[in-house]
Amino acid sequence: MPSSEFDLIYRYFSSLGAGPAVDLSVGDDCAILRLESNERLATSVDTMVEGVHFPENIFPEDTGFRAVSVAASDLAAMGARPIGMTVALTLPEADEFWINTFSQGIAQAVSAYDLPLVGGDTTRGPLTITVQVMGALPMDKAMLREGAQVGDIVYVSGTLGDAAGALAFLNGEWQPEPDAAEYLLDRFHRPRAQIELGSELLGNATSAIDISDGLLADAGHIASASGVCIELESAALPLSAALESNGNSDTVLKWAISGGDDYELCFTLPKGVSVPEGCTRIGQVVAGEGVKLDQNVDFETGYQHF
Ligand code: ADP
Ligand code: MG
Secondary structure, three states: OOHHHHHHHHHHHHHHOOOOOEEEOEOEOOOEEOOOOOEEEEEEEEEEEEOOOEOOOOOHHHHHHHHHHHHHHHHHHHOOEEEEEEEEEEEOOOOHHHHHHHHHHHHHHHHHHOOOEEEEEEEEOOOEEEEEEEEEEEOOOOOOOOOOOOOOEEEEEOOOOHHHHHHHHHOOOOOOOHHHHHHHHHHHHOOOOOHHHHHHHOOOOOEEEEOOOOHHHHHHHHHHHHOOEEEEOHHHOOOOHHHHOOOOHHHHHHHHHHOOOOOOEEEEEOOOOOOOOOEEEEEEEEOOOEEEEOOEEEOOOOOOOO
16 A cells, blocks of 8 residues: 555544553554453454445445444443454545545544554455454453353343344335434444443343344354243334334334344343343243244244244
């Protein structure tokens, strides 16, 4: 990458790297992050390719915010405290408007999640964004997919299916009223990683996962990792008024159970443990395997009802 382009990136990105765990940030060969003596590092990486993982005409500010949110969501699902991230960017050209606007979305996510940008890489090619996140976990705690116990209650944060409803709208499949459209598009373009909820659940939840592939698939990951069956009730699924304005309850249910991209958390709590605000009970853990929705078995590869 020619140095003028690198200078551009550096100009926009080098001020986002300060944080309490950052000893050395952007500019040297490595960044140096600090863990407390009783902590472990949790790390995860996500790649987004334009036209594959996000549509081509998205506002670059949203692309930046969304890419970080998607990666940070994995920290939330483990209950990890964000300490820093690196961003590898592959760009077709050095378009200053794009880089400037994209960096504003990154900056908003840095401050939303207290997740400083401590390094990265910049190359030329088809637009691809890779975000690697790092977080701290206490030595003796983590929320895994395994750990759900028979008798636990299953919960989900927020509302389900909004991003799928937005995508269907963007694809011309339906036309929500302006207020509903605005809400749904915000849910798709600006998913919020549930970092605070994750840290609240750490030590209480017996298992957790972030919903990136759809509730059935992701609850299925908890079920198989934990060696249990998860029973879900469709009538209990939390839906936004904007999504329900679609009017077709089968379509709305399909979005809620199989739409990814909401980045809410699905988790299990033992009976009697108090439920964090904004979360809804959607089912229970029983003996067996897989996911059941209203007594219908989900065979993991595809929910047969639709
Ligand atoms: P190296 O050749 O050692 O990999 P680079 O020239 O790629 O070094 O990067 C120089 C510095 O700029 C490094 O500290 C790197 O982390 C940072 N950097 C490069 N690209 C990005 C980016 N897209 N976002 C954040 N930091 C970046
Ligand atoms: Mg490099």
